Amino acid sequence: MIKLLFIFTLFQTNDSTLTEDKAIELALSNNFDIRLEAYNLEIAKNNNTAGNAGMLPTIGLNGNSRQSIQNTEQQFISGEGQTRDGAKTTIYSAGASLDWTLFDGFRMFATKERLEEISQLNEMVFKSQVQDAIADVLKAFYNTALEQERLALLESTLKLSEERVSISKEKYEIGKASKLEYLQAQVDYNSDQSALIRQQEVIAYLKLQLIQLIGIQDGYEEFDLVYDLTDFDTALDLENLESEAVQQNPFLLQLRSQQEVSLLTIKENERDRLPSLDFNLGYNYSNLSAEAGFLQSNISSGITYGLTATMTLFDGMNKTRTIQNARIMSEQSLTAYQQGEAQLRTAVRSGVLVLRNAKMLAELEQKNFDVAKENVTIALERYRVGKSNPLEIREAQNNAVDAQIRYIESLNMAKIAEIELLRLTGKMLEK
Template structure:
C-alpha cells in the first residue's frame, strides 16, 4: 500500500512539474510578436514618420511668417565746416537705432505642383502602410516557422525518449538473459551500442530543441532564455481552393499592391514636373517699425525719428525657357511610369506562378502527411509484433532493432510532415495577402 502511494505521488509530482509551465498558445505568440518584435517596432516608427510627412505642415499650403528685431548703437566724433568757413565740432555724439518687422510670404499658385506634391505625400504614406504590412507578414511567417520548429522538435524529443527507454529495457533483458544463459554476450554488446546511439540522438534533439526555443524567443522580442512550451496541435484549412486563393492574391498581395501604388506615385511625379512650364504667383506682406535717437550734430538735426509702415505685394514669375530641363524631367517621369507598369505586369505573372506552385506544394504536403501517418500505423503494428516475437526468442536482436528503427523513422517523418504541411499553408496565405486576417495559425 505504501509503495502504491509513493508511486502515485511520484507520478503526480512529475505531472505537476510538466504542466506548471504554461503552454504558449499560437494567438498569444502572435500578440507578443506584434507588441515586442524589433522589426515590427522599427516599421511602426517608420510609419509614424510617413504620417508626419503627409501632414499639411509639410505640404507648402501654409504661409511662411518671419520676424526680425535689431538694435544698433554708435558713438562718433564729427567735424563740420560750412561754406562761410565756420567750423562746428561735436565730440562723442551718440545715436541708437531700434527696428522690428514681421513678414509674410505665401505661394498662391505654382503650376499645381503644391497640390500634386501633397497628394504624393499621402500616397507615400499609403505605400508605407503596405510596406509595414509586408514586414508584419514576413515576421508572422518567421514566427510560426520558429514556433512549429519547436513543436516538431518537442515531438521528436518524445519519440526519441521513448526509443531510448525501449533500448534500455532491452539492455536489461539482454543482461538478465546472459546471466541465465539465455542470451549471448553479442546480444548484450549490441544492446549497449543501441542504447548509446539512442542516447546520442536524444541529447542532440534536446540541443536542437533548446536552440529552436531561443530562436522563437528572439522573434517574440523577449529574453532568449525564457522557458517556453508550444501547442503541438496543428489544424489545416482544408476549405481553401485554388480559385479563391488566386482571386485574393490578385486583390490583396502586398507586393502587387505596392507595385500599383508605385504607378500612382510615378504619375504624380509627371504632374509635379509639368509644373515647371507654369507661372508662379506669390504674395508678400510686411509690417515694420524703426526708431532712431541721437545727439544733434547741428541745429537742424532731429534727436529722434520713428517710422512704422505696412507693405504688401503680388509677384509673378514665369520661367519661359529653362534650357529644356523641365521637358527632360517630364519625359523621364513618363518613362518611369511605363517601367512601373511593366514591373506590375511582371509581378502579376510571378504571383500567378507562385500561387500555383504554393498550392501544388501544399497539396503534396497534405498527401505526404497522410502517407506518413499510415506509415506510423504500419510501423507500430510491425514493432509490436516484433517485440512479442523477440520476447519469445523467435527473432534476433538485429531484427528487433530494425523494427524499432523503422518505427522511430516513421514517427520522425510524420512529425516533420505535420509541420511542413502547415508551413506550406502559411506561405500560401501570405501570397494571398490574408495571413494577418487569418485566425487558424
C-alpha cells in the first residue's frame, strides 16, 4: 500500500550536494557584488594617508638643458664692437625643492579625520553588501528548497495515482468498475506526471539563479540541496531584536558614518579661513657657456629657503557658501539617518510578526496534514474494497497535497523571515 508521507529531502554529503554553509562559503569568495565592493574598500583605505591629508612635504627634482645658435652684432660703450655669426650658447641647470605646509589652520588634521571616517564608512558599506549578498543567496537557497519539497510531494502523489490506476484496472478487468473510471484514473495520472515535469523545470531555473548569486561561472553540474526547513535559530531573541538592529544594522551604521563625514567636512572647510604657513627649501645649479656676449661662462649653485604666509581676505563669499552647503548636507545626512532608523524599526517589527505567525501556521498546518494524510490512507483502502468512488479518493488526495503545500510554505515563510531579521540585525555571518 502506498502512503503519502512528508519527508524532507536530505542527501548524503558529496560533491553533488550544496549545503547552506557551503553556499555561503562559495558566495563570500565568488559573489560579484561582494568582489566589486571590495575594490571600493581598498581604494578608501589607500586614500587614508597622511600625505593625502597634506601633512607631508613635497620634494621635487628638475633638470634643464638648452642650446641656442644666434647671429649677433654688438657695439660697446668703449667703441669696440663684436660681430659673430652662429654663436652658440649652452645652458645646463638642475635643482631640488622641498615645500612643506607647516600650518594651514589645522585643516590637514580635519582632512585626516575625514579620510579615516570615509575608510570606516566603506568598511560598513562592504559589510552591508556582504550581508545583503548572503541574505539573497540564502533566500534563493530556501526558495529552491521549497520547490524541491514540492517536487518530492508531486513524486509521492504520482505514486499514489499510479497505484490508483493499477487498482481501477484490476477492477475494470474483473467487471467491478467501468472503463470510464479506469480512464479517469489514467487522466489523473497523466496530469500528475505533467505537473511533475513542470516542477522539475521550475527547480532547474531556480538553481540557475542560485548559482548566479553565488558567483559560480564554470564547472556547473547538477546538484541537490541539503537543508532542514524546521531548523530555526534558537538564539534569535525576538524581544530585543529592534534595539539590536539599531545598534548593529550595517546600513544604519553606514548612515551614521555619513553624518560624521559631513560634520568633518564642515570642520575642514572652516579651517580654510585661517592663514597658512609654508616652508620652502631649494638647491639650484646652473652652468652657462657662450661664444658671444659679456660672459663666456658662468657656473652658479646654492641653496634658497624661506617661509610663505598666505591668507585669503575675500574670495567672493565662496568659502561661506561652501560651509553653508556643508551644513545643509550635514542636516540632510541626519534626516536620512532618522528615516533609515524609522524604516529599520518597522522592518524588524514586521519581520518578527511574520516569523511568529508563520511558525504558528506551520504548527496548525502540520496537524491538518496529519489528518489529511490519514484520510488518504482510509480513502485508498475504501476504494480498494469498492466502498468509495474515484471522486472521493481524488478529493482526499488533493486535500492532502494542499495541506502539505501550506505546511511547507509556512515553514519557508518563517525561514525567509528569519533570514531577513538576521540581515537587519547585522547577524547574518554569525548564523
